[in-house]
Amino acid sequence: MQGNTFRATTGVLTSLLISCAMGGAAFAADPKPATETTRKANAAVLENLPFDDVQDFEDVARGFIAPLPNDGVINNTGGDTVWELSQYQFAEGMGASDTVNPSLWRQLQLLAKGGLFEVTPRIYQVRGADLSNITFIEGDTGVIVMDPCISVATAKAGLELYRAHRGDKPVLGVIHTHSHIDHFGGVRSVVDEDALAAGNVKIVAPEGFVEEAVSENVFAGNHMGRRASYMYGNLLPKGPKGGLGTGLGLGTSTGLATLIEPTDVITEDGQIVEIDGLTFEFVLAPGSEAPAEMHYYTPELKAMSLAENANHTLHNLYTLRGAKVRNARAWSSYLHQAIERWGDEAEVLYGPHHWPTWGNQKIVDHVKKQRDVYKYLNDQTLRLANMGYNMLEASEMMKLPDELAKYWPNRGYYGSYNHNVKAVWNFYLGWFDGNPSRLNPLPPVEAGKKFVEYMGGADAVVAKAKADFDAGEYRWVAQVLDNVVMADPNNVVAKTILADALEQLGYQAESGPWRNFYLSGATELRNGIKELPVPKTDSPDIVRSMPMEMFFDYLAVRLNGERAAGKKIMMNFTLTDLDKAYGVAVENGVLNYYQDPFEDADVSIDVSRQEFNDVILGEATLQEKIDGNQATLSGDPVAFTEFTGLLDSFEFWWPIVTPKEAM
Incomplete structure (x- = not known):
């Protein structure tokens, strides 16, 4: 999970959070064949790795x-x-x-x-x-x-x-x-x-x-x-x-x-x-x-x-x-x-x-x-960093000795040398490479618009990208057309060529996740966002195992800080079956919890952890528990309503390869 787990989950509490949004299909298209460039790239792999070693198939x-x-x-x-x-x-x-x-x-x-x-x-x-x-x-x-x-x-x-x-x-x-x-x-x-x-x-x-x-x-x-x-x-x-x-x-x-x-x-x-x-x-x-x-x-x-x-x-x-x-x-x-x-x-x-x-x-x-x-990836990334190379340069320069690189279990089927070098860089040095020009770049939509403007408009960029696609420059085509799509998510021609470029990159990828990312991106560009089954972990067992402190921390993540600015709401939560009580405060635009309840809370709620699990799982609202005499509320109910109104819900099917604003 990942592997790595794991790895492929929507996370605990998704039933409280997900409001699925379906993106409209841009254009429908089936997967395309490999280009000559991709065929040559994949054929080269056969020449460079020891495919005559069949011990793994015996094992x-x-x-x-x-x-x-x-x-x-x-x-x-x-x-x-x-x-x-x-x-x-x-x-x-x-x-x-x-x-x-x-x-x-x-x-x-x-x-x-x-x-x-x-x-x-x-x-x-x-x-x-x-x-x-x-x-x-x-x-x-x-x-x-x-x-x-x-x-x-x-x-x-x-x-x-x-x-x-x-x-x-x-x-x-x-x-x-x-x-x-x-x-x-x-x-x-x-x-x-x-x-x-x-x-x-x-x-x-x-x-x-x-x-x-x-x-x-x-x-x-x-x-x-x-x-x-x-x-x-x-x-x-x-x-x-x-x-x-x-x-x-x-x-x-x-x-x-x-x-x-x-x-x-x-x-x-x-x-x-x-x-x-x-x-x-x-x-x-x-x-x-x-x-x-x-x-x-x-x-x-x-x-x-x-x-x-x-x-x-x-x-x-x-x-x-x-x-x-x-x-x-x-x-x-x-x-x-x-x-x-x-x-x-x-x-x-x-x-x-x-x-x-x-x-x-x-x-x-x-x-x-x-x-x-x-060890090699760790040490050589740091060597390159200390020589003055940045993260992207180091990831391109990394070359493993044959005794490691041609050993089948070290091939990048799940991780990759490229993104693992970037991981080592980030572990020690973070996201910034020291160049002040890269300290505060424009976000993708704004940068995309300026990029397209500088390049002479979308049509000019697309024409150049088409030529580069035909030349097999798929990485650059993906990079440049990402700007066009961010600037104009309705540009079907740009999305078409971008999808084609991502597809060829996927066909060439040795890493399963890289292939999946490239082909998923191509599919979403062509067909829009489609809601399909994915693994979920919001099960009763996992929710039961989540400490209340963790739940309060998660509420703090959901709190919309801008809407909460200037407000002060003091609440007490008592878990009747566990004989535990907490004070929860919203002030200064953040949520904090205390191990002891407040003497002057605006609102107090008594509920068992078992009943509260239903709320966490999204199987019931707290108001329904109160109406069913499974929870009690004292104090000002408007304060609790105001608090819940400050919490954001998260859409799961947000766009990855097109701007969020396009939804």
């Missing part, structure tokens, strides 16, 4: 037991399809189309191999049933589940497939390697509630897991979710001219996500948890691929898992859906620590994405190369 098939039933179609309890592996099977046995980077096509063929696999005796995985794997580790009497997918339907399908071939073993433990949703969302479908209540199931997660699991997609969740619909290709048909997965996995399921608070929290390196006769030694890796993440080793099985920090792809130091920049230096150091700690013993390396690595020498070599690709 991805190793231990195969059974395919996913029903051709990999998974439905929820309501009969809605939440996952469909079969839509990716077009790649099986085919050579790469000229509309696909051959390296990304190779990764798709590997990822499309789904089903139940034996990793090693007592460790089994179901792959290809969601963005992430679900792993089953057999103890003496039961099974421990690692990272149960995004949704209850896909995790349930994985558990059923495992049990069909390995017996009906009870789940006695769950390990969440980190805080992205594709590693915890299906937990309630694998845990027996009675066994959990009786203390017979352990749920193990790293320190900060719940806070990070809930918070990542809250404060900027609406924006992040919209971009995730591009990143994960949710809006694209699957095929050689459309979506090919993400490089980390095939896509994201769209079912219900759940969350159970851990019973065992890992707070220090070397912490041991014993589950059903097996020993799990944990080491924390915060601030790497996720803010809360951990590695572990099981000595009885000589098995190591490095969560999402060692994969068969270059990962993201910055995820294009939007998130905090990750620490490449720390990421590398955690992999180095794993080599020092367990590198002499491990015989199998498995994770929540991709296929395992077997054999001690191969494991150490793999982890070293993954360690060093992040």
Whole structure:
């Protein structure tokens, strides 16, 4: 989730926030073929990478037991399809189309191999049933589940497939390697509630897991979710001219996500948890691929898992859906620590994405190369920065040595060298490169209008762009026509050529998310904004786990500061079932909360957290709870009405490739 999680969500509270706005179609057009420039670019990839190395194809098939039933179609309890592996099977046995980077096509063929696999005796995985794997580790009497997918339907399908071939073993433990949703969302479908209540199931997660699991997609969740619909290709048909997965996995399921608070929290390196006769030694890796993440080793099985920090792809130091920049230096150091700690013993390396690595020498070599690709990007970006090159220059200049660049697991199927260099730059130096001409540029619409004016008008720019398109200068065409579209979103010719340029860039991209962004942008330019299913995390479990303090912080994000200017509203909220009370104040254009209620509040509201959850989920309004005697309000009701009138709601389907003002 992302992967990276995760990764592809609309965020908690979306039911309170989203007012879907449909953009009108500009012009309808089917995907176009690859140009000669794109065909040559993709053909060059075949010459430059070691396609004769087929070890990954042997490894991805190793231990195969059974395919996913029903051709990999998974439905929820309501009969809605939440996952469909079969839509990716077009790649099986085919050579790469000229509309696909051959390296990304190779990764798709590997990822499309789904089903139940034996990793090693007592460790089994179901792959290809969601963005992430679900792993089953057999103890003496039961099974421990690692990272149960995004949704209850896909995790349930994985558990059923495992049990069909390995017996009906009870789940006695769950390990969440980190805080992205594709590693915890299906937990309630694998845990027996009675066994959990009786203390017979352990749920193990790293320190900060719940806070990070809930918070990542809250404060900027609406924006992040919209971009995730591009990143994960949710809006694209699957095929050689459309979506090919993400490089980390095939896509994201769209079912219900759940969350159970851990019973065992890992707070220090070397912490041991014993589950059903097996020993799990944990080491924390915060601030790497996720803010809360951990590695572990099981000595009885000589098995190591490095969560999402060692994969068969270059990962993201910055995820294009939007998130905090990750620490490449720390990421590398955690992999180095794993080599020092367990590198002499491990015989199998498995994770929540991709296929395992077997054999001690191969494991150490793999982890070293993954360690060093992040270390190289970190160190060389800083070297270039200290030599005086800016972020864009450094990202263009970055060249990895062949021993890293031609190692298949280091290819940029999910992250990319280009945007990871920009991430390192931002981690240390922020967005500004020091050139005062770039300190305060005009925003896109205003800049677009001036740019078009300087270039002699839209027709002149479009004519030049058409010539550059014919010459294969797609990056420049996209850059220049973005200005024209921002200046005039109704310019169909400009949008047509811009869409064509983005499409060719997508066809050439090795990174799954880059391809998805380019092709999604082209689709939106041609056909307007279309509301399609995307993963959501606004489930009761996740809302229940959100502390009230976090909810108040989110209200502060929704507060329209300009409308709140000059107002002072003092409110008390009492959660009757938790015996907790807060003071919430609007003043100076901001919202703050206090751990104690006010003596002179304008309005006081008493409500149980359970009833308030309905309000958070958007299933009811607070006024409806008051009218139904499930909440009480004392003081001035006008004050509360005034407060709610200061809160903005967020539209989810905002335009990405055209100006916001055009809606």
